[in-house]
Amino acid sequence: MGFSTLQDYLTDWTLEGRTRRQVSDTILALAEASMLLSEVAGRGALGGQLSRVVNNAGEFDEQKEIDLLANRMIVDALQSAPVAAIASEEAEEPIALKPDAPLLVATDPLDGSSNVEANVSYGTIFSILPRHPSSTGEAAFLRPGSHQLAAGFVLYGPQTVFVLTVGVGTHVFTLDREAKVYRMTARGLDVPSETAEYAINTSNARHWDEPIRIYIHDCENGANGPRGHDFNMRWTGSPVADIYRILTRGGIYLYPGDSRKGFQQGRIRLIYEASPLSWLIEQAGGHATTGRERILDVIPSTLHQRTPLICGSRNEVDRVMRIYSGHEFKSDHSPLFGRRGLFRALP
Structure with a gap:
């Protein structure tokens, strides 16, 4: 077909050493699991009550x-990989596999599962x-997150795509359903530095x-405000779907902390969601921050720690960081249109 496969790409990448071969074996095991999960996702209601709530894990x-099905598939697939333990959103503690193996995997097995019933894209996120x-x-x-050896996600939608970085750019592999292989369809993604979408x-x-x-x-004031141009808002409720759109055409994703009980640090998990997504964004030329610091520099204190996540086109992310630091007020923020300005709406 003229498209190199995921295995071809990893074979070339692994020529430089044993650790790379071990990472490659783990990525391929995750890819196999994702193909099985793609088949399940593609059957929808014909595959059973996939959206049935089986447990409440917190408020x-x-x-x-x-x-739970996605978690079992990933754990089963990694049994044969060189993985010592798995940290999963679906397990309170790490799942031990081979204690002496050289790698760890952190994963959100099914990100955006609330969209299953609505037939909206959802995915699998992983970090090695x-x-x-x-x-x-x-x-x-x-x-x-700066310690990651590889990171990626799988998006289950009209196409199933495997988005991967091993530290040399961010690449997209699309599932060839007939041949049951992933084929490279985009190499070296480059997130535009400017955007009109949030x-x-x-x-x-x-x-x-x-x-x-x-x-x-x-952004809402658009051409009539200090930005001088109009913006569009896009929100799916599935981080992998929003991040994939940003990787392919630019934009900024914001899931900040807020004043609600339990949401002060946002809802995105640092280790197995924010860190891999942020590395993918950075490897494509974008930026990722909590608003105050680079996501990949944050040292987790707990396995399921949450974090604010603001990532995407670097100029927009940097603008948000300037607002947090106060520099935006001192430079180009317009008091005329600001919330503290002449036309501020009362709360």
């Missing part, structure tokens, strides 16, 4: 049938780390902190 989190020399328990995973859940606007209010307020 805001529900486990659905497909969450070197095994900690003295532990395969929770402490082994408490390292910044993704945020505006139903939470009354709970945002002031920097996020200011940034979105300026």
